[in-house]
Amino acid sequence: MSIAANQIGVLLATLVLAALFLVSLGVGAGDVTLFGLWHGTAELDLLAISRLPRTVAVVLTGAGLAIAGLIMQAITRNRFVEPSTAGTAQSAELGILIVTLLWPAASLGFKTLAASVTALLGTAFFLMTAHRLPPTQPFLVPLFGLVYGSVLGAVATLIAWQLDLLQYLSIWSSGDFSGVLRGRYELLWIGAFLVVAAWLVADRLTIMALGRDASIGLGIDYARMMQLGLGIISVISAVTVVVVGVVPFVGLVVPNLVSRLMGDNLRATLPVVAVSGAILLLACDILGRLIRFPYEIPVGTVMGIVGALLFLVLIFQPRVRG
Amino acid sequence: MIRIENVSLAFGKTNILKEISVSIPKGGITALIGPNGAGKSSLLGLAARLLPLQAGDISVDNLSVSSTSGKVLAKKIAILRQDNHVGSRLTVRELVGFGRFPHSHGHLTENDHRIIDESLRLFGLTEMSERLLDTLSGGQRQRALVAMAYCQDTDYLLLDEPLNNLDMYFASELMKSLRNIADTRAKTIVIVLHDINYAGSFADRIIAMKDGQVVADGKPADIMTETALGGIYGFNIPVISVGGQPIALPFRR
Structure with missing residues (x-):
């Protein structure tokens, strides 16, 4: 991929995202028109309190999840894992559930902290196990992730069921942006910082994907990079689960699609992965708002269907050679 | 100089390397030969700090591989593993x-x-x-x-079976390139080879390993003999001379 073509790709993706951003500001049960914005304060309030925060939240979440998936795929050297299917999101859910039980009045920030800690523990266990699985069987890792994630999810469900908290749990297990208001989404900005952090170590992540021996041979502190990757994956997942709930597939399909089109040199592709993640999630969120207008379908549901379709395309489309 | 002193390595109860001591001075091509499971790859892996040292010490230009930072060593020594x-x-x-x-x-x-x-x-x-x-x-x-x-x-280049998958043309081209690099850029190359005729033709020194120990060490002319090769590989390998170059014929019984 030449640098010029690469820059055009980034530019194009950014334009698409900008267009979707404007559309997202305009779509919803309440009308927002340019005329209204000019004359009235009510529409301005709607924009500032609900529509803008929601749109920003979707963009931050989409970008963050795509990068978390990308990092997980690089450090496990496996294209078929992502945090929402490998136990990270489920560990985070479990963490929030425990905090809700022990300290119901805990702030959003504290819940995020607790979710991050459990996500970190859950993901660390996944990574440790993944590295023990034979590299000759690449499908064992995602399979193990699925089983592991399901077991953690089942534990969370069992606890919630016993204590009559199932409704709470469903808030976190299905991603939805309709509840996002000013003052209730700002934690997602942590994700943006982590995306930038990932970009700063993009070369190291590319080398990590070449394997442990190559990484150490090139002087990379493999263990520390592993911890950094683990931290970024866990915190992004935890913040997402706390603020909007689990959103599937973004971390799986976006990095794979970008890899097909642009390769795996992450210094070049990481920004594209972030922007594409935001585009995909924003498109799904707008779709969810339009299908049963003025009612909404949660983005987690829309993403589940769209993501599954994209994944099938990835599987059935022959690899582009060249 | 790569200095390997009393290095042992064991996985569980299997002893891979047994108190190996060997020095590889700067410059030239050193070939590591020996049967499968002799410990050649493990020795390279230890020298390039890919495996943790269990016993003994390895230093590259007086930098101990166990205590020197990875960043510094990455400018000193490069390794290509097999697989x-x-x-x-x-x-x-x-x-x-x-x-x-x-x-x-x-x-x-x-x-x-x-x-x-x-x-x-x-x-x-x-x-x-x-x-x-x-x-x-x-x-x-x-x-x-x-x-x-x-x-x-890097000054030191460790290659573990780089001829894997190469056809005769590229295998011989690669060896010529390495010879050229060693001669003109003063690089030190340590290379694991399975085809002993490449070792005999291109290396300055051959170190033979067997069962985790160094069993022979010398110039190609000293190692490329029926007696020496027979001792290393455990079967009779005729050696003939073609234009003054000893060629082993392991396929002739």
Whole structure:
């Protein structure tokens, strides 16, 4: 991929995202028109309190999840894992559930902290196990992730069921942006910082994907990079689960699609992965708002269907050679 | 100089290396030969700090591999392991360019690009430099990996069976390139070889290992004899002389 073509790709993706951003500001049960914005304060309030925060939240979440998936795929050297299917999101859910039980009045920030800690523990266990699985069987890792994630999810469900908290749990297990208001989404900005952090170590992540021996041979502190990757994956997942709930597939399909089109040199592709993640999630969120207008379908549901379709395309489309 | 002192290695109850002591002075090509499971790859892995040292000490130019930082060693010693499975969709040029990481940390300078171009040329990759690795044959990919190790521009280059997957032409081209690098750039190359005739033809020194120990060590002329090879591999290997060059014929009974 030449640098010029690469820059055009980034530019194009950014334009698409900008267009979707404007559309997202305009779509919803309440009308927002340019005329209204000019004359009235009510529409301005709607924009500032609900529509803008929601749109920003979707963009931050989409970008963050795509990068978390990308990092997980690089450090496990496996294209078929992502945090929402490998136990990270489920560990985070479990963490929030425990905090809700022990300290119901805990702030959003504290819940995020607790979710991050459990996500970190859950993901660390996944990574440790993944590295023990034979590299000759690449499908064992995602399979193990699925089983592991399901077991953690089942534990969370069992606890919630016993204590009559199932409704709470469903808030976190299905991603939805309709509840996002000013003052209730700002934690997602942590994700943006982590995306930038990932970009700063993009070369190291590319080398990590070449394997442990190559990484150490090139002087990379493999263990520390592993911890950094683990931290970024866990915190992004935890913040997402706390603020909007689990959103599937973004971390799986976006990095794979970008890899097909642009390769795996992450210094070049990481920004594209972030922007594409935001585009995909924003498109799904707008779709969810339009299908049963003025009612909404949660983005987690829309993403589940769209993501599954994209994944099938990835599987059935022959690899582009060249 | 790579100094290996009393190095032992065991996995569980299996002793891989037994108190090995050997020094490899700067310059020239040293070939490591020996039957499967002799511990050649483990020894290279230890020298390049890919495996943790259990007993003994290894130093490269007086830098102990167990206590020197990875960043410093990455400019001193480069290694190519066998079984390199690269699943990343990178172009040949990108992969080879990552060999510059210890020096440039990703910000390639003019000098880096010059060394990348030279590595690509040296290993016959210039024409395919913009192709993705997953479109290459096994042998082409192998050459790309050797070029990446070379691109790291270290004084010491450790290669574990680099002739894997290469046809006769490229195997002999690769060995000639290595010979050339050793002679003109004063590089020290340690190479694990299974084809002892390559070792006999291109190396300055042959170290033979068997059951985790060094069983023979000397100039090719000393090792390429029926007695020595028979002792190393455990079966009779006739050696003939072609134009003054000893050639082993392990396939003739």
